[in-house]
Amino acid sequence: MAEQDIPSNADRRATAQGILAMCRDVRADVARIEREAEALLASLENGHEDAVKVPVQRPAQPSQHLREHRPGRPKKLAADPDLRAFVDARFNRMTFDQIADDVAQNFPPERQVKRSAIHDWYRRVYKRKYQSDPG
Incomplete structure (x- = not known):
């Protein structure tokens, strides 16, 4: 093996530190996801307290053009x-x-x-x- 193919100790430490930083980020993301999942489960168990605030909308009426459309x-x-x-x-x-x-x-x-x-x-x-x- 050539000497340039072997990474130096400093490169290995930097790589290891990068991997450890990524692991910490992943753990933080997993903890956040678990907190959000617990909050969702709690809201499902408690039910909906407020009424739905979005009114039901009727489907749009077709335009005059569509009602009178004839092929040809x-x-x-x-x-x-x-x-x-x-x-x-x-x-x-x-x-x-x-x-x-x-x-x-x-x-x-x-x-x-x-x-x-x-x-x-x-x-x-x-x-x-x-x-x-x-x-």
Whole structure:
């Protein structure tokens, strides 16, 4: 063995002192953990003296977007506010066929909707309206 591989007495003492210091730290940690464990056991045996102070919270209501979410492309009436307002204004005084004819006269072909789309929109919107407000 070469002489540089053998640690000196001073190095061995420093290493031993470091190990002893770590042992003291571990003993202190174990004693602290034991004290905390005894305190927890005592509190479990004694029970809870105070009432729970955190109120129970109701789960958050889903947003309007989540309630109305539909996969795929939105309906023309849902995506076009002008067309939707035009159709909604006529629900109480015209039939679905008359509304479809009126839409065909006032909107370009790419924005027009047929009778079935108007009927579906009516059922979807007014069914929700009357379910939420029965009066």
